[in-house]
Amino acid sequence: MWWIVFLGTFVWMEWAAWFLHKYVMHGFLWILHKDHHQRVKGRVFEWNDFFAVFFAVPSFLCILFDSIYNWPLLGAFGFGIMAYGFVYFLVHEVIIHRRIKSLKFSSNWYSKGVNAAHKVHHSVLEKEGAENFGMLVVPLKYFRLKSSKS
Ligand SMILES: [Zn+2]
Ligand SMILES: [Zn+2]
Structure with a gap:
Protein backbone atom coordinates (compact mmCIF):
# COMPACT_ATOMS: atom_id res chain seq x y z
CA MET A 1 0.00 0.00 0.00
CA TRP A 2 2.87 2.36 0.81
CA TRP A 3 4.21 2.15 -2.74
CA ILE A 4 0.76 2.62 -4.25
CA VAL A 5 0.26 5.85 -2.30
CA PHE A 6 3.81 6.97 -3.08
CA LEU A 7 3.55 6.33 -6.83
CA GLY A 8 -0.04 7.58 -6.97
CA THR A 9 1.06 10.83 -5.34
CA PHE A 10 3.88 11.17 -7.87
CA VAL A 11 1.46 10.82 -10.79
CA TRP A 12 -1.10 13.08 -9.12
CA MET A 13 1.59 15.73 -8.62
CA GLU A 14 2.14 16.03 -12.37
CA TRP A 15 -1.54 16.82 -12.65
CA ALA A 16 -1.38 19.20 -9.64
CA ALA A 17 1.66 20.98 -11.10
CA TRP A 18 -0.10 21.28 -14.48
CA PHE A 19 -3.23 22.68 -12.80
CA LEU A 20 -1.24 25.12 -10.67
CA HIS A 21 0.78 26.27 -13.67
CA LYS A 22 -2.21 26.73 -15.99
CA TYR A 23 -4.77 28.22 -13.64
CA VAL A 24 -2.80 29.79 -10.79
CA MET A 25 0.66 30.75 -12.07
CA HIS A 26 -0.84 31.96 -15.33
CA GLY A 27 -3.77 33.26 -13.27
CA PHE A 28 -3.87 35.30 -10.09
CA LEU A 29 -0.28 34.45 -9.08
CA TRP A 30 1.18 35.53 -12.43
CA ILE A 31 3.02 38.17 -10.42
CA LEU A 32 5.25 35.38 -9.03
CA HIS A 33 5.56 33.42 -12.27
CA LYS A 34 6.17 36.42 -14.54
CA ASP A 35 9.91 36.57 -13.96
CA HIS A 36 10.22 32.98 -15.15
CA HIS A 37 8.86 34.05 -18.53
CA GLN A 38 10.59 37.44 -18.65
CA ARG A 39 13.91 36.54 -17.17
CA VAL A 40 16.31 39.07 -15.70
CA LYS A 41 19.84 38.25 -16.82
CA GLY A 42 22.36 37.49 -14.11
CA ARG A 43 19.88 36.97 -11.33
CA VAL A 44 20.23 33.64 -9.52
CA PHE A 45 16.79 33.32 -7.95
CA GLU A 46 13.39 34.05 -9.41
CA TRP A 47 10.15 34.89 -7.65
CA ASN A 48 8.94 31.78 -9.43
CA ASP A 49 11.14 29.65 -7.14
CA PHE A 50 8.64 30.38 -4.39
CA PHE A 51 6.48 27.60 -5.84
CA ALA A 52 9.08 25.05 -4.77
CA VAL A 53 8.50 26.17 -1.18
CA PHE A 54 4.77 25.91 -1.78
CA PHE A 55 5.18 22.17 -2.37
CA ALA A 56 8.03 21.56 0.06
CA VAL A 57 6.07 22.69 3.12
CA PRO A 58 3.19 20.15 2.94
CA SER A 59 5.68 17.45 1.92
CA PHE A 60 7.85 18.20 4.94
CA LEU A 61 4.85 18.30 7.31
CA CYS A 62 3.54 14.93 6.09
CA ILE A 63 6.91 13.29 6.61
CA LEU A 64 7.26 14.99 10.00
CA PHE A 65 3.85 13.81 11.22
CA ASP A 66 4.63 10.30 10.01
CA SER A 67 7.83 10.26 12.02
CA ILE A 68 6.09 11.57 15.15
CA TYR A 69 2.77 9.68 15.06
CA ASN A 70 3.73 6.80 12.78
CA TRP A 71 1.29 7.41 9.95
CA PRO A 72 3.09 5.65 7.10
CA LEU A 73 0.56 6.49 4.38
CA LEU A 74 0.78 10.18 5.16
CA GLY A 75 4.55 9.74 4.97
CA ALA A 76 4.15 8.01 1.58
CA PHE A 77 2.17 11.03 0.37
CA GLY A 78 4.89 13.38 1.65
CA PHE A 79 7.66 11.34 0.04
CA GLY A 80 5.65 11.23 -3.21
CA ILE A 81 5.53 15.04 -3.30
CA MET A 82 9.24 15.19 -2.46
CA ALA A 83 10.19 12.70 -5.20
CA TYR A 84 8.15 14.61 -7.76
CA GLY A 85 9.73 17.88 -6.63
CA PHE A 86 13.16 16.37 -7.05
CA VAL A 87 12.45 15.07 -10.56
CA TYR A 88 10.78 18.36 -11.49
CA PHE A 89 13.84 20.25 -10.29
CA LEU A 90 16.13 17.96 -12.25
CA VAL A 91 14.11 18.21 -15.47
CA HIS A 92 13.03 21.86 -15.30
CA GLU A 93 15.93 23.70 -13.62
CA VAL A 94 18.88 21.46 -14.45
CA ILE A 95 18.13 19.83 -17.82
CA ILE A 96 15.87 22.41 -19.51
CA HIS A 97 16.99 25.76 -18.06
CA ARG A 98 20.55 24.65 -17.15
CA ARG A 99 20.61 26.71 -13.97
CA ILE A 100 23.37 24.59 -12.50
CA LYS A 101 26.12 25.01 -15.05
CA SER A 102 28.39 22.33 -13.62
CA LEU A 103 25.77 19.60 -14.10
CA LYS A 104 25.67 18.40 -17.67
CA PHE A 105 23.48 15.72 -19.18
CA SER A 106 23.69 14.18 -22.58
CA SER A 107 20.33 14.52 -24.26
CA ASN A 108 18.09 11.62 -25.15
CA TRP A 109 14.70 11.30 -26.83
CA TYR A 110 12.88 12.07 -23.57
CA SER A 111 14.86 15.15 -22.59
CA TYR A 142 7.27 16.63 -29.29
CA PHE A 143 8.84 13.20 -29.06
CA ARG A 144 8.48 12.69 -32.79
CA LEU A 145 10.50 15.76 -33.75
CA LYS A 146 13.73 14.72 -35.40
CA SER A 147 15.81 17.55 -34.01
CA SER A 148 14.73 19.91 -31.28
CA LYS A 149 15.47 23.58 -31.54
CA SER A 150 16.37 24.91 -28.13
ZN1 LIG B 1 4.51 29.44 -17.43
ZN1 LIG C 1 10.60 27.07 -17.51
Missing part, protein backbone atom coordinates in the same frame (compact mmCIF):
# COMPACT_ATOMS: atom_id res chain seq x y z
CA LYS A 112 14.63 16.45 -26.17
CA GLY A 113 10.86 16.03 -26.11
CA VAL A 114 10.21 17.76 -22.79
CA ASN A 115 12.73 20.46 -23.67
CA ALA A 116 11.04 21.21 -27.01
CA ALA A 117 7.61 21.31 -25.37
CA HIS A 118 8.76 23.59 -22.56
CA LYS A 119 10.57 25.95 -24.95
CA VAL A 120 7.25 26.33 -26.78
CA HIS A 121 5.71 27.22 -23.40
CA HIS A 122 8.37 29.90 -22.96
CA SER A 123 7.95 31.29 -26.45
CA VAL A 124 5.02 33.26 -25.01
CA LEU A 125 6.29 35.92 -22.63
CA GLU A 126 2.90 36.99 -21.34
CA LYS A 127 0.29 35.60 -18.97
CA GLU A 128 -2.12 34.66 -21.75
CA GLY A 129 -1.72 32.41 -24.74
CA ALA A 130 0.91 29.91 -23.58
CA GLU A 131 0.62 26.14 -24.06
CA ASN A 132 2.22 23.00 -22.60
CA PHE A 133 1.68 23.56 -18.90
CA GLY A 134 2.67 20.01 -17.99
CA MET A 135 6.29 19.17 -17.22
CA LEU A 136 7.02 15.44 -17.33
CA VAL A 137 4.05 14.58 -19.54
CA VAL A 138 3.92 16.56 -22.77
CA PRO A 139 2.06 15.98 -26.05
CA LEU A 140 3.43 13.05 -28.03
CA LYS A 141 4.20 15.19 -31.07
Whole structure:
Protein backbone atom coordinates (compact mmCIF):
# COMPACT_ATOMS: atom_id res chain seq x y z
CA MET A 1 0.00 0.00 0.00
CA TRP A 2 2.87 2.36 0.81
CA TRP A 3 4.21 2.15 -2.74
CA ILE A 4 0.76 2.62 -4.25
CA VAL A 5 0.26 5.85 -2.30
CA PHE A 6 3.81 6.97 -3.08
CA LEU A 7 3.55 6.33 -6.83
CA GLY A 8 -0.04 7.58 -6.97
CA THR A 9 1.06 10.83 -5.34
CA PHE A 10 3.88 11.17 -7.87
CA VAL A 11 1.46 10.82 -10.79
CA TRP A 12 -1.10 13.08 -9.12
CA MET A 13 1.59 15.73 -8.62
CA GLU A 14 2.14 16.03 -12.37
CA TRP A 15 -1.54 16.82 -12.65
CA ALA A 16 -1.38 19.20 -9.64
CA ALA A 17 1.66 20.98 -11.10
CA TRP A 18 -0.10 21.28 -14.48
CA PHE A 19 -3.23 22.68 -12.80
CA LEU A 20 -1.24 25.12 -10.67
CA HIS A 21 0.78 26.27 -13.67
CA LYS A 22 -2.21 26.73 -15.99
CA TYR A 23 -4.77 28.22 -13.64
CA VAL A 24 -2.80 29.79 -10.79
CA MET A 25 0.66 30.75 -12.07
CA HIS A 26 -0.84 31.96 -15.33
CA GLY A 27 -3.77 33.26 -13.27
CA PHE A 28 -3.87 35.30 -10.09
CA LEU A 29 -0.28 34.45 -9.08
CA TRP A 30 1.18 35.53 -12.43
CA ILE A 31 3.02 38.17 -10.42
CA LEU A 32 5.25 35.38 -9.03
CA HIS A 33 5.56 33.42 -12.27
CA LYS A 34 6.17 36.42 -14.54
CA ASP A 35 9.91 36.57 -13.96
CA HIS A 36 10.22 32.98 -15.15
CA HIS A 37 8.86 34.05 -18.53
CA GLN A 38 10.59 37.44 -18.65
CA ARG A 39 13.91 36.54 -17.17
CA VAL A 40 16.31 39.07 -15.70
CA LYS A 41 19.84 38.25 -16.82
CA GLY A 42 22.36 37.49 -14.11
CA ARG A 43 19.88 36.97 -11.33
CA VAL A 44 20.23 33.64 -9.52
CA PHE A 45 16.79 33.32 -7.95
CA GLU A 46 13.39 34.05 -9.41
CA TRP A 47 10.15 34.89 -7.65
CA ASN A 48 8.94 31.78 -9.43
CA ASP A 49 11.14 29.65 -7.14
CA PHE A 50 8.64 30.38 -4.39
CA PHE A 51 6.48 27.60 -5.84
CA ALA A 52 9.08 25.05 -4.77
CA VAL A 53 8.50 26.17 -1.18
CA PHE A 54 4.77 25.91 -1.78
CA PHE A 55 5.18 22.17 -2.37
CA ALA A 56 8.03 21.56 0.06
CA VAL A 57 6.07 22.69 3.12
CA PRO A 58 3.19 20.15 2.94
CA SER A 59 5.68 17.45 1.92
CA PHE A 60 7.85 18.20 4.94
CA LEU A 61 4.85 18.30 7.31
CA CYS A 62 3.54 14.93 6.09
CA ILE A 63 6.91 13.29 6.61
CA LEU A 64 7.26 14.99 10.00
CA PHE A 65 3.85 13.81 11.22
CA ASP A 66 4.63 10.30 10.01
CA SER A 67 7.83 10.26 12.02
CA ILE A 68 6.09 11.57 15.15
CA TYR A 69 2.77 9.68 15.06
CA ASN A 70 3.73 6.80 12.78
CA TRP A 71 1.29 7.41 9.95
CA PRO A 72 3.09 5.65 7.10
CA LEU A 73 0.56 6.49 4.38
CA LEU A 74 0.78 10.18 5.16
CA GLY A 75 4.55 9.74 4.97
CA ALA A 76 4.15 8.01 1.58
CA PHE A 77 2.17 11.03 0.37
CA GLY A 78 4.89 13.38 1.65
CA PHE A 79 7.66 11.34 0.04
CA GLY A 80 5.65 11.23 -3.21
CA ILE A 81 5.53 15.04 -3.30
CA MET A 82 9.24 15.19 -2.46
CA ALA A 83 10.19 12.70 -5.20
CA TYR A 84 8.15 14.61 -7.76
CA GLY A 85 9.73 17.88 -6.63
CA PHE A 86 13.16 16.37 -7.05
CA VAL A 87 12.45 15.07 -10.56
CA TYR A 88 10.78 18.36 -11.49
CA PHE A 89 13.84 20.25 -10.29
CA LEU A 90 16.13 17.96 -12.25
CA VAL A 91 14.11 18.21 -15.47
CA HIS A 92 13.03 21.86 -15.30
CA GLU A 93 15.93 23.70 -13.62
CA VAL A 94 18.88 21.46 -14.45
CA ILE A 95 18.13 19.83 -17.82
CA ILE A 96 15.87 22.41 -19.51
CA HIS A 97 16.99 25.76 -18.06
CA ARG A 98 20.55 24.65 -17.15
CA ARG A 99 20.61 26.71 -13.97
CA ILE A 100 23.37 24.59 -12.50
CA LYS A 101 26.12 25.01 -15.05
CA SER A 102 28.39 22.33 -13.62
CA LEU A 103 25.77 19.60 -14.10
CA LYS A 104 25.67 18.40 -17.67
CA PHE A 105 23.48 15.72 -19.18
CA SER A 106 23.69 14.18 -22.58
CA SER A 107 20.33 14.52 -24.26
CA ASN A 108 18.09 11.62 -25.15
CA TRP A 109 14.70 11.30 -26.83
CA TYR A 110 12.88 12.07 -23.57
CA SER A 111 14.86 15.15 -22.59
CA LYS A 112 14.63 16.45 -26.17
CA GLY A 113 10.86 16.03 -26.11
CA VAL A 114 10.21 17.76 -22.79
CA ASN A 115 12.73 20.46 -23.67
CA ALA A 116 11.04 21.21 -27.01
CA ALA A 117 7.61 21.31 -25.37
CA HIS A 118 8.76 23.59 -22.56
CA LYS A 119 10.57 25.95 -24.95
CA VAL A 120 7.25 26.33 -26.78
CA HIS A 121 5.71 27.22 -23.40
CA HIS A 122 8.37 29.90 -22.96
CA SER A 123 7.95 31.29 -26.45
CA VAL A 124 5.02 33.26 -25.01
CA LEU A 125 6.29 35.92 -22.63
CA GLU A 126 2.90 36.99 -21.34
CA LYS A 127 0.29 35.60 -18.97
CA GLU A 128 -2.12 34.66 -21.75
CA GLY A 129 -1.72 32.41 -24.74
CA ALA A 130 0.91 29.91 -23.58
CA GLU A 131 0.62 26.14 -24.06
CA ASN A 132 2.22 23.00 -22.60
CA PHE A 133 1.68 23.56 -18.90
CA GLY A 134 2.67 20.01 -17.99
CA MET A 135 6.29 19.17 -17.22
CA LEU A 136 7.02 15.44 -17.33
CA VAL A 137 4.05 14.58 -19.54
CA VAL A 138 3.92 16.56 -22.77
CA PRO A 139 2.06 15.98 -26.05
CA LEU A 140 3.43 13.05 -28.03
CA LYS A 141 4.20 15.19 -31.07
CA TYR A 142 7.27 16.63 -29.29
CA PHE A 143 8.84 13.20 -29.06
CA ARG A 144 8.48 12.69 -32.79
CA LEU A 145 10.50 15.76 -33.75
CA LYS A 146 13.73 14.72 -35.40
CA SER A 147 15.81 17.55 -34.01
CA SER A 148 14.73 19.91 -31.28
CA LYS A 149 15.47 23.58 -31.54
CA SER A 150 16.37 24.91 -28.13
ZN1 LIG B 1 4.51 29.44 -17.43
ZN1 LIG C 1 10.60 27.07 -17.51
